[in-house]
Amino acid sequence: MTNENKIRMQLQCPMPKLDFDVITLGHGSGGTLTNKLLDCGVFDILSNNFLDKRHDGAFLNMNGQMAFSTDSFLVSPIFFPGGNIGEIAVNGTVNDLAVCGAQPKYLSLSFIIEEGLKMTEFWEVLLAIRSACEEANVKIVTGDTKVVEKGKGDKIFINTSGVGAIHPKANIDEGNIKKGDKIIVSGNIATHGMSIMSIREGLDFDTTIESDTTNLNHTISQLLDEYGEKIHLLKDPTRGGVATVLKEIAESSKFGIDLFENNLPIDEQVGSACELLGLDPLYVANEGLFISFVDASIADSFLDSLKQLDKGKNAQIIGTVVVEHPKQVILESSIGGKRVVNMLPGEQLPRIC
């Protein structure tokens, strides 16, 4: 969410007066307190024709091929430079649908809140959710709120699921990948993960590293309008980073992938933070980023178009699909050496020195 939007939301949406400063177990009981929380907060903020019916589920009209996706969001801390868990929860599912070639339309929204969460924090998360929905042009049509005892959660967990109709020109399928396809990343890698890491670990840099969380559906939709079936595959490299996604794709196909370290776009500060902590940016999480496998014939034009768009200005061609070394991802290092890129056995742990 842009700062301007944040300020606008806060001015327009003063928090209603509630009897409690914090979320209590009662707010998840289904009784009066739950209703009060919903009436004074959730429904007001997220109001739309579907949600306002307040039925057990939403009544939707849908035709044709749809994509359906779900994701759960646990972020610590829930507020970080460049966003909060609310935006990530909306953008995450929106982007999962977008990389299916779908135009996300309706989302469900479920909270699991830890007792004691400040009402002001919950309010801020709700505002971020609304703003992210407006920007992505999606509606929250059904939802749920549960509260767990203190110590049994981490402030707030959010699940969103979403549906959207497949773009008429989209044909996204791993089976479409072919030799010579160019692999294009839409922006700087490792930004979100290092933003979270730097605040979690109290690392001081000259300027704050802001998360790249954003919706990608409009950007992808424009590219699909223009390039249609020439876009063979889209993926969002969130957890596990770019390396993990590419390795997964290579493993499930009959092709190999050549990757070029010198082409990987990375913000200088993010790169330094990775160096400092001994982390490989290829494995660090991203949020507002997608990887495209496109037909070689359109690769340059696709890259130019993507670079014209706000969310693709740092885009780069980072690799090629090859028939040599099937199922392997081979990276050409900055000095011209070669190495294999594998998945990590677990999460990356900062090294000693």
Added chain:
Amino acid sequence: MKEYRDPQLAKKYLDEIKRTVTQDWTIMEVCGGQTHSLVKNGIIEMLPEQITMIHGPGCPVCVTPLNLIDKAIYLALVKNVILCSFGDMLRVPGSRMNLLEAKAKGADIRVLYSPLEAIKIAEENPEQDIVFFAVGFETTAPANALSVIHAHRKGLSNYSILASHVLVPPAMKAVINDEENQIDGFLAAGHVCTIMGNAEYYPLSEQHGVPIVVTGFEPLDVLQGILMVLRQLEADKTGVENQYSRIVKEEGNPEAQKMIFEVFEVKDQMWRGIGEIPDSGFALKDKYQAFDAAKKYNVEIEEAPEHPDCISGQIMKGIKKPYECSQFGKKCKPTNPLGAPMVSSEGACAAYYHFSGLAEK
């Protein structure tokens, strides 16, 4: 950073290495960071066949004694201390579990970047005992020493360190003295020399007739270091040179040394996989005994045997390559390491595994 990763310069160094080499040479890079750089940048395959790189014992988590890991786990699980540790220590196998598993079983284990953060935790939690798992080479010793000095000044009785400090020059000496050693020259660990200086390497080089080049970690550093060792070898010279002079001063960092020797004294030290090496570790001086977690909690844990199939000692002494181990990539993988070098990104086995064709299925 890009200037140390320039492909044109790399090619120049490689061409020069190829022009210079006339016979087979074996060079050990002492530090795990250099091993990581060699493998990550694909340098080993780019070198001429005559040059064999072998990977030294310079991975601090790899050489931390098994028994000490068991002690750390015991302190965290049974004594309910808040155990603070550097990140890559968490996956190193103890005899029954690692610290990550202990954490999953309810131990309060926190990943920190500096022991000074542990001091802050100790101040904020006066009711709880905080133990910092002070592992590392000479590079981490000043900060660990400083944490003890701070705790002493502030009268923090709830802070102590479980120390396993290892020193590089005695380990190099032990490696040279090993009967099976075939090392012709060394890349010494640049970061260690930023603290301790280069003085200890002169007698080592002279007595054993080996070239030693103090080397950095970027790909061009490593290539230049190799070239410098090679030039000495081909000219039948032995001496100490400093490739990493942009960072390493001849005398090191006297302030940091002062801090270290205020708190620590040199002692014999057990190296996992290698055994005891004389004068190769740091122990807390008498004045600071109160901050020695091993003594404070008087933990006695039976010495457990290493996994019988693990040949990590031979790997860290450079006698064998990871792929020469019968269990490499079979029973022993990063998800199920039989020995410590399969854990840290700087461990030779993990580096070979991760950047080789052996994908984790």
